[in-house]
Amino acid sequence: MAGRVLVNGEAATAVSVFDRGLSYGDGLFETIRFAHGAAPLWSRHMDRLRDGCRRLRLPTPDIAALQGEAMAMAAGMDHAVVRITLTRGLGERGYAPPASPVMTRIVAGFKAPLMGGDAYVAGVRVRWCDTALALQPLLAGLKHLNRLEQVLARAEWSDPAVAEGLMRDVDGRVISGTMTNLFAVLDGQLVTPALDRCGVAGVARAEVLVAMPEVRVRELRPEDLARADEVFLSSSVRGILPVQAVGDTVYGPGPVTRALQQHWRGLGFPMEQA
Amino acid sequence: MAGRVLVNGEAATAVSVFDRGLSYGDGLFETIRFAHGAAPLWSRHMDRLRDGCRRLRLPTPDIAALQGEAMAMAAGMDHAVVRITLTRGLGERGYAPPASPVMTRIVAGFKAPLMGGDAYVAGVRVRWCDTALALQPLLAGLKHLNRLEQVLARAEWSDPAVAEGLMRDVDGRVISGTMTNLFAVLDGQLVTPALDRCGVAGVARAEVLVAMPEVRVRELRPEDLARADEVFLSSSVRGILPVQAVGDTVYGPGPVTRALQQHWRGLGFPMEQA
Missing domain, CATH: 3.30.470.10 (Aminotransferase class 4, branched-chain amino acid transferase, N-terminal domain)
Known part of the structure; x- marks a missing residue:
């Protein structure tokens, strides 16, 4: 290693x-x-x-x-x-x-892993994972060492053109990527899934919540995501990644995503990071 | 160590x-x-x-x-x-x-840990745990290395007079002990909880299922347990342990428990083991 x-x-x-x-x-x-x-x-x-x-x-x-x-x-x-x-x-x-x-x-x-190509410009392709997250409020949000759900989800694909997989909870709510948190612009409002029952409360997500206090933390369904104006992923390692497609649904990076990428640069992260 | x-x-x-x-x-x-x-x-x-x-x-x-x-x-x-x-x-x-x-x-x-006193004769005292098991069919039954739920449940008590804690799933069904499986005699029938959504499918439990093919695997509620005629725990390490009390509810070791203890001796496990 x-x-x-x-x-x-x-x-x-x-x-x-x-x-x-x-x-x-x-x-x-x-x-x-x-x-x-x-x-x-x-x-x-x-x-x-x-x-x-x-x-x-x-x-x-x-x-x-x-x-x-x-x-x-x-x-x-x-x-x-x-x-x-x-x-x-x-x-x-x-x-x-x-x-x-x-x-x-x-x-x-x-x-540090560097994202290839124009991931930060045009965005990344993501897919839906079949592996669902169990509801466990006692552990929700924590970055603990029990990560078999993420391992199983990440094992669902090997196509390097797919950068991330989106996970739902066992009741079908959209929660996060396997290693990223998820944001969407819906009806002009930036939203991100609640993580009080499952998921990891990412540090980059916490930074977004402070940088954009108008973000609404709420339940998010796949049908919400399908009609979003912008979708992006946050990661403390990779920064702000526009999503250009979830399966067959295509998005364009929009002004909220770009503003947060700018914020990331302002934090001191290098250009290829945001 | x-x-x-x-x-x-x-x-x-x-x-x-x-x-x-x-x-x-x-x-x-x-x-x-x-x-x-x-x-x-x-x-x-x-x-x-x-x-x-x-x-x-x-x-x-x-x-x-x-x-x-x-x-x-x-x-x-x-x-x-x-x-x-x-x-x-x-x-x-x-x-x-x-x-x-x-x-x-x-x-x-x-x-091997040896159970103290007359655990196998009079039985052990157990308690209810507040830590609930999440429902994750993809991992249910497996003895995998993601065991934080059991760690949190076992941390709920330190009284050495309490030998085990019983865990329910997040919907309130009785599932198992933190390190044992659970059986009860209800209306003359031996039953044990289904483990297709959570829990560890113990090897001793598998032995009981084969030794007593009439066992019914079913959903079990705390109120079922409250009216049981016999309750016992199974463990590959500890064998067949009669339960003498769950909280304030008292049981006496009965004929089914004794028959399984006898079966355990027949397998070659020593007397203090069953």
């Missing part, structure tokens, strides 16, 4: 087979885009990580240590992605969490 | 930080009870593992290698539990499964 890694602050490439992250997916992660050594959305990532630790009753993360380690793993790369993984650490066999867990902290640096 | 471990057939205690088992919970596991070197339910464990690999589109497991390694890890212990973990192996960052995954195979041996 490419990449540099720190495990609990030490250069390492392995974790214990008894780590609860491996045994049960008992932990959280963040994937953070660095551009020229800076991570413009860092504080939003840390907000989500703290919230996730609180909801999973994990210890409070050491943000200062994470920041130093993430910057070290991104150093020397113009465009990096740093994955931070926090797990409940070592555990005896069995689901019962240790009374005083010592978290495992993994910080790994990778070269 | 106690225990002996083989990773891909070699003595080891660690796996790569890039293993998809850790990154996404992308894998399966089995916990197999050995008594004096034999694992009476071995073939049922392998049936479930093969089925899980097929449903998650993992490669077919090497059963012969697993058997040799599991027996080696159990050797020298009168009462052992062997955990087998199979993951989709190393992966680049991202949900897309590798086109040709090389599975990671972890086989770890532990001393």
Whole structure:
């Protein structure tokens, strides 16, 4: 594997087979885009990580240590992605969490993926996934390590011309892409699906919600999407991606998408990022 | 940690930080009870593992290698539990499964937990969990590595006098314990919850279904359980455990429970196991 890694602050490439992250997916992660050594959305990532630790009753993360380690793993790369993984650490066999867990902290640096061609100009093609998201309010919104639904959804296609798959929940509501959040302009209003029952509340989505306070968070149905004026995806790694087609339904990048791409540039992300 | 471990057939205690088992919970596991070197339910464990690999589109497991390694890890212990973990192996960052995954195979041996006191005679106390199971037919029944629901449910209590917690699905149906399956005798008939929408289809449950072909697999509601004549739990590790109380509702071990305990002894499990 490419990449540099720190495990609990030490250069390492392995974790214990008894780590609860491996045994049960008992932990959280963040994937953070660095551009020229800076991570413009860092504080939003840390907000989500703290919230996730609180909801999973994990210890409070050491943000200062994470920041130093993430910057070290991104150093020397113009465009990096740093994955931070926090797990409940070592555990005896069995689901019962240790009374005083010592978290495992993994910080790994990778070269950032660059979108090919004119993804940011003309937009990307996406498809519908058959894999539906289960409704679990206790875990909804979190970027936890239980990601089999996303793995199954992403395994549905291999055509590199399809950049992303859209997922619905088991009741048919549109929720998100497998690795992105979804926005649409409907009747002149920017909307994004509610994520209180399933889905991952993306950090880029959080940035859009603050940058455009008029966004409405609501239930979204496939028929809503079919009549949207603009559709785009948000991702902390990839930025704002116009959607040019969902299956056979074609869209053109519109003014709201362009404004958010401009906002992304203003954050310090490079041109090919937005 | 106690225990002996083989990773891909070699003595080891660690796996790569890039293993998809850790990154996404992308894998399966089995916990197999050995008594004096034999694992009476071995073939049922392998049936479930093969089925899980097929449903998650993992490669077919090497059963012969697993058997040799599991027996080696159990050797020298009168009462052992062997955990087998199979993951989709190393992966680049991202949900897309590798086109040709090389599975990671972890086989770890532990001393079997022995139930204290007269758990098998008088029965165990259990409680209701508030954590509800989401409905996900694509993953239902599998013993996969996405187990945060069980972790949250098991974290609800720490009283050692409570042996297990019962979980309902998000629609209120009774499904299982956090680490056991559930049976009840209702109107003279042995019943167990259907697991086609959530829950883990236990290997001990499969043995009960074969040993008692008259068992009815059906929807079970808390009010059904409240009027049951017998309630017991099944576990490949712990065997057949009579339930003496669910919260304030008290039960006595009855003839069906006793017959299954006798069946368990006949399989070769020791007395304290059933």
